[in-house]
Amino acid sequence: MEKILVVDDSAVQAAQLKEILDDAYDITTAHTAEDGLRLASSEAFSLILLDVVMPGMDGFTLLKRLQEEIVTQSVPVILITSLSDVTHEQRGLIMGAVDYITKPFNAAIVKARVNTHVKLYRYRRQAEQQSMTDQLTGIANRRRYESYSRKKWKEAIRLGAPFSIFMFDIDRFKVYNDTFGHPAGDKVITAVAQTAASHLQRSTDFFARYGGEEFVAFSLGDSAEQIFGHLKKIRQAVEDLHIPHDPTVAQWVTVSIGGVTLIPKADSSFDSYLKIADTMLYDAKKHGRNQVVWADERMKQLWET
DSSP: OOEEEEEOSOHHHHHHHHHHHTTTSEEEEESSHHHHHHHHHHSOOSEEEEESOOSSSOHHHHHHHHHHSTTTTTSOEEEEEETTOHHHHHHHHHHTOOEEEEESOOHHHHHHHHHHHHHHHHHHHHHHHHHTBOTTTSSBOHHHHHHHHHHHHHHHHHHTOOEEEEEEEETTHHHHHHHHOHHHHHHHHHHHHHHHHHTOOSTTEEEEEEETTEEEEEEESOOHHHHHHHHHHHHHHHHTTOOBOOTTTOSBOOEEEEEEEEOOOTTOOHHHHHHHHHHHHHHHHHTTSSSEEEEOTTSOEEEOO
């Protein structure tokens, strides 16, 4: 069931909207703009119904804040205005609201407008999902990674939680392609992607194809030792697929993994730590491949033995 957030300082009006929509949607209500912003940032809503006139932070200020937040900027907002409040309607639409409903509420009109914008949002999400999925492997693509990594980085800063960034690379993949051909190479990329993805399914994990035979991932909440141990299992799982390689270079297809764990601060740079993860990957490949090399919170290297 799609979730809708109603932000209205009037408990009576919020209850009216909830009664009108409750049979088709999961309705959450907030009676201050501050509570509305907190809820909108922490839960996934398909639509926000927002009263314009509220004490303290008004609806226009909240609309601006919602559009500035990565998590909420794509969620459609319908304004709640009085019947004669044309100026507020115009201002809200110019600021980016998708529609408005007037008080007193007409149940049929409210349902029709809400249904329309929830459907449009659902279609847009589906289209975005398709555009952010790697067609070969079925996992997230680099575009999805670029978008989602910034969101999770900010979340880690807000929570003061450990954040791990790691990169995978299929060892000697050019030799494999030259020996077995590109169709076989595509099957290897898919097999490696699906194996790694099967071990990175928690809500705090993210895994994407970075390009070619390279993958990027991040995880929220684990210590360096915990994620280092988990990645060693993934590396072993890929080797255990026993995909034959060119015998002149290796028996099986394997991966090298490099990463870093830190507790990011407000002035920390995601790109700087991505470069550290890439350096750890380089070290893993330089020192024999088929291994995990990690930098912990103190930038001390952890090596797989």
